[in-house]
Amino acid sequence: MPDQPVPPLPTKVRTGPGARPGRPATRRVELEHQAEERRRVLEHDRVARIRTxxxxxxxxLFWWTFPLVLLALLGAAKALSVPLIANAADELYGDEDFAGASSRYHWLQTLDVAEQWKGHFDEGTSLMRDDNLQGGIDALFRAHDLAPEPPADLADLPAGTFVPVCAIQTNLAVGHELQGDVAQAVADGHVERMKREQGALDALGTDVPTDGTAPDPDLYKDLAIESYLEAEGLYQDADEIRIWNECPDDDEARERVVEKETSAREKREALENPPPPEDENSGEGDPQEPEDPQDPQDPQDAPSTDPQDPQTGEPSTPETGEPLTPEEQRREDLEQRNQQGEDERRDTEGWLNDQGGGTTKSW
Incomplete structure (x- = not known):
């Protein structure tokens, strides 16, 4: 009998720990593994998004708060640096290092935000003390624009009250006065040069060159007149600036400036309207003694004003010819006064003898 195929024997399924998983179990494990991977990826993405x-x-937040932090740092730097720089500038100003003080005060113009006018005021004052008048005046005008408005009742303020605008105007007036002094000194220099040019021109006589090299006193005369006019205008500006905004005036400063202005004007007018030339042959007149209207005298008893001979007492006729030198004129005046004193003494002693009370012999 032929062999029949033997059907496969049933196998026992192992369900214990050592059992080999089947295909469904493997698929499930793979799916779980993939799900776990997806969870990890999603978690990583979520963490990355949260971190981003x-x-x-x-x-x-940093960029929003950066300006505030920067302002805070600048404020701290200002609070620390302004007193240090101001003290250093004050020390330099006290040591008369005005150039160094002005540079330190210039730094305060950007650091002192609350009172910017102070930096310009201190810088302008230092520049003027350093003989930089125009630079100082420009800085003071900037301070004047930034200074607070003056109170309306300046006249009612107690004496010694510091008003920024008035203090700035006082220094501005001083600056214009100093500029006027410089202009007047320049004009005086032109006058001296004009005199030298005139002397050189007179020395040439008729031999004046015509090639443009001849002395020209009129040129320096015009320059002097122009400088005197400039000085007068600066002095007038000084008096006007001092009383801007109804600030109190300084009488002493006004009198000083008016005196300087008058001096410049008189010098200018002397150049514009020179006096006529004096006659070289004309002599000086005899000095006359002023008469006292409250003590009239008899013309016969009045002492003679003519010069007298000290030996004879007779009036002497002044010699005509060359004018007397200052020393000769002084001697002649002294002799005349001595003779007048002797005449008065004679009259007094003679009157006492006539009254019977004199004991001195009459001259």
């Missing part, structure tokens, strides 16, 4: 959002928020 957190960094973006931090960056936004």
């Amino acid at each position: 959002a957190r960094l973006r928020k931090r960056k936004r």
